[in-house]
Each structure stands twice: as structure tokens, then as C-alpha cells.
Amino acid sequence: MSWTLGRFLRGFAIALLWLALGTGAWARGPLPGTVDARDLPPEARQVLAQIRQGGPFRHARDGVTFYNRERLLPVQARGYYTEYTVPTPGARNRGARRIVAGKGDTGNPATSGEYWYTADHYASFRRIQE
Missing domain, CATH: 3.10.450.30 (Microbial ribonucleases)
Structure with missing residues (x-):
């Protein structure tokens, strides 16, 4: 896996976690x-x-x-x-x-x-x- 793809996947995993917790950029405000x-x-x-x-x-x-x-x-x-x-x-x-x-x-x-x-x-x- 290339360095760029690994970095992308790591960032994507963090974004999914934030979304699942409701505290990411997609939430309307902090819970x-x-x-x-x-x-x-x-x-x-x-x-x-x-x-x-x-x-x-x-x-x-x-x-x-x-x-x-x-x-x-x-x-x-x-x-x-x-x-x-x-x-x-x-x-x-x-x-x-x-x-x-x-x-x-x-x-x-x-x-x-x-x-x-x-x-x-x-x-x-x-x-x-x-």
C-alpha cells in the first residue's frame, strides 16, 4: 500500500469514527x-x-x-x-x-x-x- 493511500485510509477511518460518534464536521453541534x-x-x-x-x-x-x-x-x-x-x-x-x-x-x-x-x-x- 502506498504512503498516500495509507494516509487517506487512516483519515477516512477517523472521519467515520467522528461521524458515528456524532461529533464530526457533519454534526450540527457538539453533543x-x-x-x-x-x-x-x-x-x-x-x-x-x-x-x-x-x-x-x-x-x-x-x-x-x-x-x-x-x-x-x-x-x-x-x-x-x-x-x-x-x-x-x-x-x-x-x-x-x-x-x-x-x-x-x-x-x-x-x-x-x-x-x-x-x-x-x-x-x-x-x-x-x-
Whole structure:
């Protein structure tokens, strides 16, 4: 096998791996990492429980549409995601922490099992694993 062909095949194999993982140039954005629900801050675990129960929520903005403008979550139709405030101890405002819920196969954030956590106001996300 020639040096050029070997180099091509190596590059092709890497490109296929990236495509299979959904993180290559063909993906619309990076896929979020994960976090175990037990490893979330206690305030986030409480908000997650409230989402699953359908409320009540502390902030008037909880449950509003999250537009995914950063495109860090999988691209979905407008209205698919909703956001919820995770209280930050000592903060005088809503703080930077949120849980974003998708509608999933059920069409309902309370039962979808599709949740992401951000501690930096949408700069990064980790998918919550239960």
C-alpha cells in the first residue's frame, strides 16, 4: 500500500469514527456530556423532581421555551425544549444554573426523561443520566 493511500485510509477511518460518534464536521453541534443525577447539586435534584411532578415552580420563567440558539443541544423544532431555574445559594437573581427539558417521545417534559444541566448559563450542557 502506498504512503498516500495509507494516509487517506487512516483519515477516512477517523472521519467515520467522528461521524458515528456524532461529533464530526457533519454534526450540527457538539453533543453534550453527561452527569449522573446523583451528582447534581441538591438544588438541581429538587428542580428535576419538580419537573417530573409538573410543578410547582419557584420562578415565573420556569417552563418557558428554550430556543437552543447556542445549538449545543440536539437540533429540534421550536418549542421542543423548556428551561427551569436551579437556585444558586447566595445569588440575588436567578443565577446561571438551569435544567433544560426536552419533550422526548412522550411530548411531555415531565415524563420525557430528556434533561440537560448547565451551570454556566447555556455555555455548556451535560445530559442528566438517571
